Amino acid sequence: MHTMTDPRQVSAERVEHGLHIHSPTYRLSLDDARPFARLSRPDGQLFSELFLAPSLHTTHGLDRTARLHPPAISQEDGAVTLRFLLEGGIWQHKTLVLRCDAHGIDSHVEVQGEGELTDVHLFGGHYNGQQRWGSGFFQSGAHFSSVFNPEPYQREQRTIPAEQSTAIDVMGTSLPGKAHWFFTPAPLVYVFHQAGIERRGALGADQGGAPEYEGEAKVTTTAAAGWLAASIVAPVEEMNFTGFHYDAQESAFSLRLAYEGQTRVQGQFRTPTLRLAFADGPYDAIAHNSARHAALGYAQLDPGAQPGWWSTPIQCGWGAQCHLVRERGGRAPDHCTQENYDGFLAALEAHDLHPGILVLDDKWSASYGQCEVDRAKWPDLEGWIARAHARDQRVLLWWKAWDPEGLPPEACVLNDLGEPVTADPTSPAYEAVLRAAVRRMLLEYGADGFKVDFSARTPSGPGLKRSGGAWGIHLLHRLLWILRDEAKRCKADALIMTHTPHPVFASVTDMIRLNDVNTGQDVPEQMIHRARVTRAALPHHAVDTDNWPMPSRAAWREYTRLQPQLGIPSLYFVTHVDSDQQPLTDEDYDLVRETWAAWSTRSAQ
Incomplete structure (x- = not known):
């Protein structure tokens, strides 16, 4: 094939024993004798050797390529589109597709056959096609030094060594290995960095800092970028998977989608598109990802x-509730x-503080699943909300996602023993319960929206049973769609607050909450x-800056000063910071x- 001369385009050039793809922002080179494609910057700096024989495993067997x-x-x-036919394995047909445009490479795998997907390995897989290279599980070559993961983890390590595995998913709790519930999900973007190549947007020498914040969402393209997304x-x-995994070892990596045996393939199946593209930095890569979702109508x-x-x-009452535990005991x-x-409002009023939004936190309701008010705690919730409205204050009710408390089995995801694990957004019975609960909370009680919490309790694992087909990220989206759809039917200005900063969740959330603070790490950073x-x-979405917990009063003061630069100020404390026995x-x-x-x-500007 001839080489095109238009610098805005991409071209393919057949060479002896191989193929070269040229674009303004990268080079892709294939050698007929090796099952890899070398991905480089335009100056020839190698970033990765992409392994070209993916595996799509099912509960019926492990996939491979011969x-x-x-x-x-x-x-x-x-x-330029490259279609690689793959023979062997558990599928009737399997094809890897690489579509190379001027700015990046879109890859996906097409299969035909039947089975329940478990792990889908991309740029990695089982291979026994060339005796020269042996057999087994192969991965791509990692010619980069570190990996950026946007999902906040408890240790707050935004960049990790290239040989360390990590994940972006919709689960999390405080148990070992799961302390990353803060965003569910974060953008599904990994960004690879080569040491010594510094460009605008780098994280800084400490490999964990965040650059100065001006609220930007830059979308640029550069042929000399030192980051590969x-x-x-x-x-x-x-997105019927629970996690997007970066699986690594020394000098090698592969990417994996976890379907957990919960997606049934009958006939044709195509994996979600995995895009590779260079960027000016990790946040620039995230902005590119969102812009591409928007451009494609996603x-x-x-x-x-x-x-x-x-x-x-x-003003959210949770921090003040936690302080009362210190004074009075209990939970x-x-x-x-x-x-x-x-009492909280009276204390704020005494200091001339008048929040515009009040959040009633856990647990104002008698049951999480039905969301009926606990009259022993809130004998006149309706009147309390009406009085807030009279003061020109709006009220959000804390809503615990997924909890099956008070739900019948037919409204739940069930385990092998028939026990409820979570609510089931694919169940018509649960959808009816949730819509009725939303109407009760907004129309009967008079609330103005919801602070959604515990979205990280998204069900996960093989063997769980539900009514419909959605799973993983798609299942969480379905849950939030029902909540928000009914809320907007009740009140057009109802506010839905979540911690789901992913572009496909733009239509099911109004405000992103930055979520709990890691008290063992630098708070502003x-x-x-x-x-x-x-x-x-x-x-374009509103941001709730959160405010809890705090390691010290000094940290609370520092973060309070920072809040207006990041989003809407949020106050969780009334008389005490929960880590300090001295009053404010x-x-x-x-x-x-x-x-x-x-x-x-700032917001008026």
Whole structure:
């Protein structure tokens, strides 16, 4: 094939024993004798050797490849497409497709056959096609030094060594190996970095810092970028997996989608698109990923005009409830009472603090599944909310996602013993319960929206039973879609707050909460990172900066000053910071007022 001269385009050139793909931003080289494609920058700097024989395992068996055919090549619309026929394994037909455009490579795998998908290995897989290279599980070559993962982990290591595995998923809890519930999900974007190649947008020498924050969502393209992004670009209906995994060892890596035996293939199946593209930095790569989702019609990033009250300062009672545990004992949910919240508001009023949004936290309800008010705690919830409205304050009710408390079995995801594990958004019975609960909370009680929590309890694992086909990310999206759809039917300005800064969730959330603070790590640094991820992924959505827990009063003061730069100020404390036995001072209350005033000025600009 001839080489095209238009620098905006991509071209293919057949050479002896191989093939070269040229573009303004990368080079891709294939050697007929090796099952790899070498991905380099335009200057020839090698980033990866991509292994070309993926494996799609099922509950019926492990997939493998016995022969990798040379690619069939086609060229149109400014792109070169390579189709590699793969023989052997458990599928009737299997084809790897690489579509090379001027700015990146879109890859996917097409199979035909039957089975319940477990792990889908991309740029890695079982191979026994060339005696020269042996047999077994092969991975891609890693010619980069570190990997950026946007999902916040408890240790707050945004970049990790290239030989360390990691994951982006929709699960998490405080147990070992699962302490990454803060975003569910974060953008499905890994960004690989070569040491010594520094460009605008780098994280900094400490490999964990976040650059200065200006709320930007830059979308640029550079041929000299020192970062390579590997990201999933797909409609939410194709995201029936719980996690996007980076599996690594020394000098090698592969990528994996975890379907957990919960996706049935009958006939044709195509994996979600995995895009490879160079970027100016990790946040730039996230912005590119979101922009591509929008361009392909997978996400509506701009929600349009937002009610003014959405951007008013937030007061959430959870931190004050936690302080009452220190004073009175019990558990924090025990202290979510009408009497206590009246006290919280009185304390704020005494210091001339008037939040625009009030959040009633865990546990105002009698059951998580039915969401009926606990009258022993809140004898007059309706009147309490009405009085807040009279003061020009809006009220959000804390809503615990997934919890099956109070639900019948037919509304739940069940385990092998028939026991409820979570609510089931694919169940007509649960959808009816949830829609009725939303109407009760917004129309009967008078609330104005929801603070969604515990979305990281998304069900996961083989053998779980549900009514419909959605799983993983798609299943969580379905849950939030029902909640928000019914909320908007009740009140057009209802506010739905989640911690799901992924572009396909743009249509099921109104505000992104930065979520709990890691008290063992630098507070401003971690929250700046979360805000940058959110702004890059969802540039037009409101941001709740959160405020709990805090390692010290000094840390609380520092973060309070920072909040207006990141989003809407959020106050979780009333009389004490929960880690400090000394009460807040007049100076502390002055700081909150100054912060809220600074936000009012900033948001009005």
